[in-house]
Amino acid sequence: MSSYDNLLNLTGSHIRGYQLSRLIGHGSYGAVYQAISGLDTIAMKVSMQEEDLLIEASALQLLYYSNISPRFHFTGKYGPYHIIGMELLTYDLELIRETTPWKSYKRPTLIRIAYQMMKCLQALHELRLVHRDVKLSNFALTQPKTPGNQVSVKILDFGLSHVYADADGNLRDDPRDFNFSKMKYSSYDVSLGCDPAPKDDVIQASYAILYASGFDFREKLKAPEEILMNWKRELIRIPRDTLPLMMKFMTPFFEMVGELNDIIPVNHDLLKQRIQECLPEMDAGSALIWTEEDGQPLLI
Template structure:
């Protein structure tokens, strides 16, 4: 039990907390409960809550229901979402999404990032496991996990924060930008580079540095790889997208709309062969093994996201 909620099971965990599937007792409604691991995680969870409160008008982020402190642990409760993009890819026999599904996902991921940046924040840990699936095709991707996220706007001047170096590594080694490896202050361009590395992995099934966990090796591969090599096996548009992102300066606003136009054109061309997302072929039983909610909603099926109390 957690307040007026019955804890069903653990559905996720990370360095700062655990996520549980919970039922609002006396109702059919289910939610996700995130609880801090310990006192040292409190600042991270507080940061997540503060940021989520400022993102509630957008459908690209989870709906925050309530938050507080219970049993001396900080928590928040949000809408229940499905599996991550990374977990869904791992469930596929080929470990790769179809062309249409990949283009659909990376387009929606970029829309999330664009809105986050427009709200004045950078995420600093963009990767497939931080995007969760929502049932249906209306706003089907949500960006989560804002423990490392910060504002890139100086509140005293309302201008972009000045560049700094030697701030320490932030992010995940596989997807972090060269700037992150060099311990430089991150900006919007670095979220975009992490998004692009995610695109490469989702489209090709791998990254050139996937087989090593040595930071220096990963850094050298990222720093020295040329665009055609990184984008091998991908549509030529991705080489152009990578060049545009790579050439961004610290304070530059990324060309979101230009990139989205390229992706939408690719997506429209892919629709000629299939408009079915890969998980829509899965049975309800298979979905239930990897997702806390059914992703393939039937017309007469209604998800229970009711009013939550603590």
């Protein structure tokens, strides 16, 4: 059995005083387990990729007081594996989308999700941190709390993140030298070979919002490169004509996204204002509510 296969079979193991009770998820990064110690329950990420995990741990520590990412507990080693202990979140937004019969979020929920995504990115970018892997599955919900099972959206998975500037504003290179132009869901500029900047996190978030609305973004990504690139370009150039019918109500937000550039810093407050303008009859900053329907998670 390979080391990666072993990594997926650690349920029952004891690490740092915690017992791994169940496997929550896994991917190229490694695996995430629910871990229990007495009354304390956390998430523990286990990986063979030391550098990416150390970068993620550093990002979580940087964001410790921001309340927009899982709360960091510890990092270390367990045999051949590298680990991070962090706050246990509930379902990611893609999983909830997939379990709804209509494969989408209703407008009032979508607006609040979009608003909270912008709050997450604002906190990152204010710390000169660019995520570079913004997608629906990299946002998850906190544990429900009273009153009424309120939850909030947090951003996770910082293995590809980068602190792009120092305290004086001088740009910092990433020695890992990733080629993000090959990432199918990268922004138009990044697909052309530009380095990901804060505006590109926002553009990736706009794709995630489209996907959350029920738009088949996965199918769009299968299009030939020329067609996909043309769609990305037109979405930021003329969103009013490019957005699918079900998403035209969010034109004010997408028009603002289309105005972003690498010279002027992202105005996250204005982006949140544009989201509010898309559905003025409700408060975009109001709480999300977690519930269940027929045994499946539901966000309202």
